Amino acid sequence: xxxxxxxxxxxxxxxxxxxxxxxxxxxxxxxxxxxxxxxxxxxxxxxxxxxxxxxxxxxxxxxxxxxxxxxxxxxxxxxxxxxxxxxxxxxxxxxxxxxxxxxxxxxxxxxxxxxxxxxxxxxxxxxxxxxxxxxxxxxxxxxxxxxxxxxxxxxxxxxxxxxxxxxxxxxxxxxxxxxxxxxxxxxxxxxxxxxxxxxxxxxxxxxxxxxx
Numbered sequence: 001x002x003x004x005x006x007x008x009x010x011x012x013x014x015x016x017x018x019x020x021x022x023x024x025x026x027x028x029x030x031x032x033x034x035x036x037x038x039x040x041x042x043x044x045x046x047x048x049x050x051x052x053x054x055x056x057x058x059x060x061x062x063x064x065x066x067x068x069x070x071x072x073x074x075x076x077x078x079x080x081x082x083x084x085x086x087x088x089x090x091x092x093x094x095x096x097x098x099x100x101x102x103x104x105x106x107x108x109x110x111x112x113x114x115x116x117x118x119x120x121x122x123x124x125x126x127x128x129x130x131x132x133x134x135x136x137x138x139x140x141x142x143x144x145x146x147x148x149x150x151x152x153x154x155x156x157x158x159x160x161x162x163x164x165x166x167x168x169x170x171x172x173x174x175x176x177x178x179x180x181x182x183x184x185x186x187x188x189x190x191x192x193x194x195x196x197x198x199x200x201x202x203x204x205x206x207x208x209x210x211x212x
Contacts, residue, residue: 053083060092064099072096080115090120094129101136109136127157134164143168159189163199170206179206 056079063072076096079089093112100109113136116129130149137146150165166181186199 050086050088053079053086053088056083057088057092061095064095067099069096069099069103069105072099076112080119084119085121087120087122087125090116090122090125090129094125094132097129097132097136101132106136106140123155127155131157131160131164134161134168138164138168138171141171143172159185159193159195159199161185162188163195163202166202175206179203182206 056075060072060075060079063069063075073096076092079086079092083089093116097109097112097116100106100112110133113129113133117126117133120126120129134146134149137143137149146168147165150161150168162181162185166178166185169175169181170178182199182203186196186203189196189199
């Protein structure tokens, strides 16, 4: 009998709780399902953006292959403006910079490379852009500006950063600084690095020059 009364009491408590809380519970379910729907919508939106950015990049690459920089430029600009969070924007900017250098549009190339340095979320692409930016500045005989780009040379491009810094110091006439940079580049290069022989040649040339 006691058990039956206990069951009746629990049932009554449940009915009371449900009466007081059903609206909040329903609201929670609606919010939960809404959140799921919002997440799915976000994923679909993000996927659509990536697809559009990809198509724009393909068009940029197609125009650059045809050496039609003027046609590629507005599309690359659109990628930077509307799809800056995608890797396509940075990759297109790097491609534009390469074409602009080949066309001797050095200032335009610097703008493209600076955008990647300042906006890309990919550290590897940022380092590529920094290295190429320093090379463009070096080609313009802007030695000090080029050196300022080559600070904090870490990661997989560290050896190339140091080597370019050596080239710039040598062009400035500072052979000691050039040697130090080349030695640093050699120390940071991997055993299979493509620039090993060239680095050693540059050091040997400095030694010959010092002896003569």
